[in-house]
Amino acid sequence: MAETATVRKPARERILDTAAELFYREGIRAVGIDTIIAKSGVAKMSLYRNFASKDDLVCAYLERNIAQHAAWWDRVTARHSGDPRAQMKALFVALGHWIDHPKFQGCPFTTAAAELRDPANPAHALALAHKRMVRDRLRALAAAAGADDPDRLTGQLQLLMEGAYAAGRALDLGPGNGAVASAAAALIDGACGGEPSADGCPHPNPPPLGGGGDERLCGRVAAVPPPPSGGG
Amino acid sequence: MAETATVRKPARERILDTAAELFYREGIRAVGIDTIIAKSGVAKMSLYRNFASKDDLVCAYLERNIAQHAAWWDRVTARHSGDPRAQMKALFVALGHWIDHPKFQGCPFTTAAAELRDPANPAHALALAHKRMVRDRLRALAAAAGADDPDRLTGQLQLLMEGAYAAGRALDLGPGNGAVASAAAALIDGACGGEPSADGCPHPNPPPLGGGGDERLCGRVAAVPPPPSGGG
DNA sequence: CGGTTATGATACAGACCTGTCTCTTCCGCC
DNA sequence: GGCGGAAGAGACAGGTCTGTATCATAACCG
Numbered sequence: 001m002a003e004t005a006t007v008r009k010p011a012r013e014r015i016l017d018t019a020a021e022l023f024y025r026e027g028i029r030a031v032g033i034d035t036i037i038a039k040s041g042v043a044k045m046s047l048y049r050n051f052a053s054k055d056d057l058v059c060a061y062l063e064r065n066i067a068q069h070a071a072w073w074d075r076v077t078a079r080h081s082g083d084p085r086a087q088m089k090a091l092f093v094a095l096g097h098w099i100d101h102p103k104f105q106g107c108p109f110t111t112a113a114a115e116l117r118d119p120a121n122p123a124h125a126l127a128l129a130h131k132r133m134v135r136d137r138l139r140a141l142a143a144a145a146g147a148d149d150p151d152r153l154t155g156q157l158q159l160l161m162e163g164a165y166a167a168g169r170a171l172d173l174g175p176g177n178g179a180v181a182s183a184a185a186a187l188i189d190g191a192c193g194g195e196p197s198a199d200g201c202p203h204p205n206p207p208p209l210g211g212g213g214d215e216r217l218c219g220r221v222a223a224v225p226p227p228p229s230g231g232g
Numbered sequence: 233m234a235e236t237a238t239v240r241k242p243a244r245e246r247i248l249d250t251a252a253e254l255f256y257r258e259g260i261r262a263v264g265i266d267t268i269i270a271k272s273g274v275a276k277m278s279l280y281r282n283f284a285s286k287d288d289l290v291c292a293y294l295e296r297n298i299a300q301h302a303a304w305w306d307r308v309t310a311r312h313s314g315d316p317r318a319q320m321k322a323l324f325v326a327l328g329h330w331i332d333h334p335k336f337q338g339c340p341f342t343t344a345a346a347e348l349r350d351p352a353n354p355a356h357a358l359a360l361a362h363k364r365m366v367r368d369r370l371r372a373l374a375a376a377a378g379a380d381d382p383d384r385l386t387g388q389l390q391l392l393m394e395g396a397y398a399a400g401r402a403l404d405l406g407p408g409n410g411a412v413a414s415a416a417a418a419l420i421d422g423a424c425g426g427e428p429s430a431d432g433c434p435h436p437n438p439p440p441l442g443g444g445g446d447e448r449l450c451g452r453v454a455a456v457p458p459p460p461s462g463g464g
Numbered sequence: 465c466g467g468t469t470a471t472g473a474t475a476c477a478g479a480c481c482t483g484t485c486t487c488t489t490c491c492g493c494c
Numbered sequence: 495g496g497c498g499g500a501a502g503a504g505a506c507a508g509g510t511c512t513g514t515a516t517c518a519t520a521a522c523c524g
Contacts, residue, residue: 011471027349029261032511043472048513106346110398114338114346117259155411156418163395166342179387183419186388190418243501264481275502280483 012050014040020061024108028058028115028123058112058123065108066130073137084144085192088157092184095161099168099180107165134158145192153191160184244282246272252293256340260290260347260355290344290355297340298362305369316376317424320389324416327393331400331412339397366390377424385423392416 009017018040022031033054037044051057076094080086098104105111109127116123135158142150142157164180241249250272254263265286269276283289308326312318330336337343341359348355367390374382374389396412 027346029347030349033513034511041472044474044513045515046471049470054512111346114259114343115261117262152411152414156415159392159395159399159411159415161395162398163391163393166394166398167391179384179391182384183388183391186419186422187415190422265483266481273502276483276504277485278501281501286482 011040011042011046015042015047015050015057016060016064019057020064023058023061024105024111025103028112055121055123058116059126062109062112062123062126062130066126066133069130069134077141084141085188088138088141088145088188089181089185092157092160092164093181095164096178096180099164104168106169107162110162110165131158134161142191145188147188147191148193149191153187156187156191157184160187243272243274243278247274247279247282247289248292248296251289252296255290255293256337256343257335260344287353287355290348291358294341294344294355294358294362298358298365301362301366309373316373317420320370320373320377320420321413321417324389324392324396325413327396328410328412331396336400338401339394342394342397363390366393374423377420379420379423380425381423385419388419388423389416392419 015036019031019036022036022039033044033047036042036057037047047057051060072094073091076090077087080090109130113124113127118124135154138157138161139150139154142153147153160180160183247268251263251268254268254271265276265279268274268289269279279289283292304326305323308322309319312322341362345356345359350356367386370389370393371382371386374385379385392412392415
């Protein structure tokens with residue numbers, strides 16, 4: 001009755017795919033184990049044989065998203081290597097596109113930390129660690145771009161980034177992406193002095209994306225940063 | 233056996249005070265009815281005689297916060313009446329102070345919308361309506377300040393505002409408030425042209441604040457925007 | 465073909481949470 | 495002093511959730 005058309009993925013992968021999509025779309029606390037096993041067509045014991053607990057599954061979900069986010073970051077910055085200022089701008093242009101994506105539901109890490117509020121929760125710790133990593137990478141770019149006060153620019157940009165995540169989900173700021181990219185550009189150019197550099201969206205050769213996502217955006221790369229649903 | 237020292241507040245108030253503090257500090261879904269009645273020293277039936285359901289209590293909590301937020305906004309802008317540019321800046325200076333407050337736990341509305349994700353939930357609708365109201369008030373200021381593109385500045389500033397809420401809780405951006413106020417000032421001055429106006433923290437006469445909060449900040453007003461815990 | 469391993473199906477225990485019911489107690493007020 | 499309404503205390507029902515146990519079944523491999 002199921003779809004065993006091609007090759008059936010191992011249970012662990014199916015579980016993680018389903019959990020990722022549901023956790024992201026509907027929230028971690030709102031999605032129960034029973035829903036995950038029903039949607040992934042897996043027995044409950046298969047889940048508990050692969051993951052020690054729901055917390056463990058949540059951590060696996062976040063860890064996979066961390067890897068995907070890092071890959072996205074590298075992909076976006078790779079096309080401006082040697083130009084940290086353009087790299088920063090490109091990140092925010094891509095971020096602006098991502099928050100306009102119909103499936104966008106906020107930052108999975110921010111959401112996870114908000115839902116699993118206990119600081120002792122390993123998922124909470126994971127989310128915070130990821131935010132710190134992003135911050136460090138941003139600061140490295142800010143310093144390399146010659147900002148007057150790299151720490152301040154870093155703080156401002158991360159504020160903007162978190163705001164984009166939060167606002168993109170809850171609010172409906174009309175020209176959303178415009179606001180993100182333009183605000184970032186203004187702050188970056190203001191802090192780095194000199195005339196504005198490239199705007200970060202110069203449409204170079206479009207690298208292909210693994211899974212099948214709707215690729216609109218700049219026409220180049222699927223700007224889905226940490227594609228939090230299993231899709232791809 | 234309890235503390236009937238002065239005058240015992242009516243049950244409804246005690247419930248709402250306790251619920252507000254717990255909901256804000258620990259999260260709405262994480263705090264059960266039993267915890268609220270235990271901490272407020274109230275019988276369960278007293279709660280359900282005053283509030284139809286937990287959802288109803290959550291709505292009351294949010295509605296009270298909306299009123300407190302509006303009062304805070306008026307208080308901050310009142311001291312720069314006639315100067316919308318300074319009013320905007322003052323709001324972000326105060327916001328920067330608020331997110332540095334030790335009890336700060338993020339925006340109660342953003343948190344509520346994230347925890348109660350069902351769009352049909354009345355609390356979710358309340359939170360979104362509040363965000364729209366804030367946006368309208370911001371846009372009015374942006375237009376009055378003569379911004380090139382008021383809509384764009386509004387979007388940028390609300391992004392920054394949401395970012396401050398999100399980042400202030402999850403991240404620990406070192407000079408947090410500095411980042412908020414300085415980013416806002418940069419965007420506002422950039423959009424409104426001309427030389428920067430007052431920086432929004434000119435220490436006029438400090439209006440008294442109702443409840444007893446720790447008043448540090450600029451030395452003037454308790455910048456606690458929507459004091460979400462019952463305290464204020 | 466036989467056996468090992470991974471997986472499916474399902475029932476169940478224990479915890480927690482919301483909301484209701486009943487009974488008692490206390491306080492104000494006439 | 496007595497009465498009535500509001501509030502405290504606690505049991506209880508019904509639901510949901512996580513995690514465990516049991517048994518049947520399908521794939522895989524020598």
